Amino acid sequence: QSVLTQPPSVSGAPGQRVTISCTGSSSNIGAGYDVHWYQQFPGTAPKLLIYNDNNRPSGVPDRFSGSKSGTSASLVITGLQPEDAADYYCQSYDSTLSAFFGGGTTLTVL
Amino acid sequence: QVQLLESGPRLVKPSETLSLTCTVSSYSLTIGFHWGWIRQPPGKGLEWIGSIYHSGSTYYNPSLKSRVKISMDTSKNQFSLQVLSVTAADTAVYYCARADGSVNFDYWGQGTLVSVSS
Numbered sequence: 001q002s003v004l005t006q007p008p009s010v011s012g013a014p015g016q017r018v019t020i021s022c023t024g025s026s027s028n029i030g031a032g033y034d035v036h037w038y039q040q041f042p043g044t045a046p047k048l049l050i051y052n053d054n055n056r057p058s059g060v061p062d063r064f065s066g067s068k069s070g071t072s073a074s075l076v077i078t079g080l081q082p083e084d085a086a087d088y089y090c091q092s093y094d095s096t097l098s099a100f101f102g103g104g105t106t107l108t109v110l
Numbered sequence: 111q112v113q114l115l116e117s118g119p120r121l122v123k124p125s126e127t128l129s130l131t132c133t134v135s136s137y138s139l140t141i142g143f144h145w146g147w148i149r150q151p152p153g154k155g156l157e158w159i160g161s162i163y164h165s166g167s168t169y170y171n172p173s174l175k176s177r178v179k180i181s182m183d184t185s186k187n188q189f190s191l192q193v194l195s196v197t198a199a200d201t202a203v204y205y206c207a208r209a210d211g212s213v214n215f216d217y218w219g220q221g222t223l224v225s226v227s228s
Contacts, residue, residue, distance in 0.1 A: 002155065036214040038156075045205055045218040046156065052212055089156055093213040097169050099146070099158040 003028065004090050004102035011108040012080045020075040020105045022090030028100070030071035033092050037066055037075045040087045040104075049088070050075060077107075085109045112137045114206050114219035122200075122226050128193040132206030132219060133186070140164055140184050144209040147180060147191045149202040150221075157202075161209060162189055196226045 005023040012018040035053050038046035048057055050066035065076045077084055090102040118130035146161035160170035162180045170178050177194045203223050207215040
């Protein structure tokens, strides 16, 4: 049982907008701790996609965006492309600097 | 460009100790950042194991704390993981990674699959 809850799967057609939610609690996301998002393709290491709630590392397309409100965060992908099909993980931490991940969401591009 | 590379035995027997080393290139461990271990059982999600700060301070996942130790060798620019008394449930791809003060893991190793089996 993950500390952060994500939907197991989401899907969308090319060009559409999809949202992946990440629900935490008052001791992590709700306490203001940053949320980060990772993209992972089969057989490869996760890649940082969004950091500190809504910032993109260099090289990440602006189709990817993040937001946070209350005890939840969201990853939004606009203009969905076939190459976006991957697993996505949210991650946060707490006052002890313990990190924890969501269970992961598999994005299928129809 | 910071690079991390995991190394160590790929097969460990049940009840024995799993030991992995992460060699970091193009960045000194002593300058800053947190250095962590994350694992992923086959077909499952990511699990943070623990991290070590550049000062040597360590912090662990509470669910693994009793069996895990992370250490650093600054002379070799490496940090290491030990998991004691392993079982089949410890079979996973083990990643080492760098994290900043907001605990986002910005650089990752390629990962290494460690299997626990007799």
